[in-house]
Amino acid sequence: xxxxxxxxxxxxxxxGKGTQAARLVAERGMVQLSTGDMLRAARTSGxxxxxxxxxxxxxxxxVTDEIVIGLIAEQLEKGSEGGFIFxxxxxxxxxxxxxxxxxxxxxxxxxxxxxLEVDDETLVQRIVNRxxxxxxxxxxxxxxxxxxxxxxxxxxYYKKTAPLIGYYYAGGNLTKVDGLAEIDTxxxxxxxxxxx
Numbered sequence: 190x191x192x193x194x195x196x197x198x199x200x201x202x203x204x205g206k207g208t209q210a211a212r213l214v215a216e217r218g219m220v221q222l223s224t225g226d227m228l229r230a231a232r233t234s235g236x237x238x239x240x241x242x243x244x245x246x247x248x249x250x251x252v253t254d255e256i257v258i259g260l261i262a263e264q265l266e267k268g269s270e271g272g273f274i275f276x277x278x279x280x281x282x283x284x285x286x287x288x289x290x291x292x293x294x295x296x297x298x299x300x301x302x303x304x305l306e307v308d309d310e311t312l313v314q315r316i317v318n319r320x321x322x323x324x325x326x327x328x329x330x331x332x333x334x335x336x337x338x339x340x341x342x343x344x345x346y347y348k349k350t351a352p353l354i355g356y357y358y359a360g361g362n363l364t365k366v367d368g369l370a371e372i373d374t375x376x377x378x379x380x381x382x383x384x385x
Contacts, residue, residue, distance in 0.1 A: 280349050311369055
């Protein structure tokens with residue numbers, strides 16, 4: 190059994206981070222820390238932190254980095270046999286610094302940062318086609334899975350998150366994986382990074 194490893198999955202919306210994270214959770218016992226899921230869980234938890242989160246979200250404001258780091262710290266306290274997958278965090282350089290400091294404080298390290306590389310036009314088509322297929326099958330479709338919204342989400346991602354690619358590349362732990370390859374091929378490439 191490999192030792193636990195903490196990783197970050199980087200990539201634009203629709204690049205397949207959720208799909209790959211789910212497989213790592215199932216196969217390696219890793220814990221996926223999705224900031225969106227953590228905020229929703231905290232909001233309904235009734236804890237002091239949860240009440241803070243609910244008040245901020247109810248006011249329509251963005252949750253501060255400090256609160257997100259607090260939620261991540263709570264999860265790290267619980268521990269994980271397989272390590273943690275950071276999904277949707279960090280999104281900015283200050284968050285990357287805060288995560289590094291938190292891991293150091295907990296005596297943990299970041300094993301790998303895996304960037305799912307995609308061609309933007311192909312990605313936009315993938316998301317739009319996925320929405321059309323879901324609609325045709327009578328399944329729910331995200332309201333923002335249309336070409337215009339996807340392009341706006343991509344622009345937002347590149348503005349805020351692109352600096353992280355340079356940050357982690359400079360730190361020597363960035364690995365690029367073709368995010369548009371077959372799901373199994375992407376999975377195998379990520380597994381190779383984790384087992385190296």
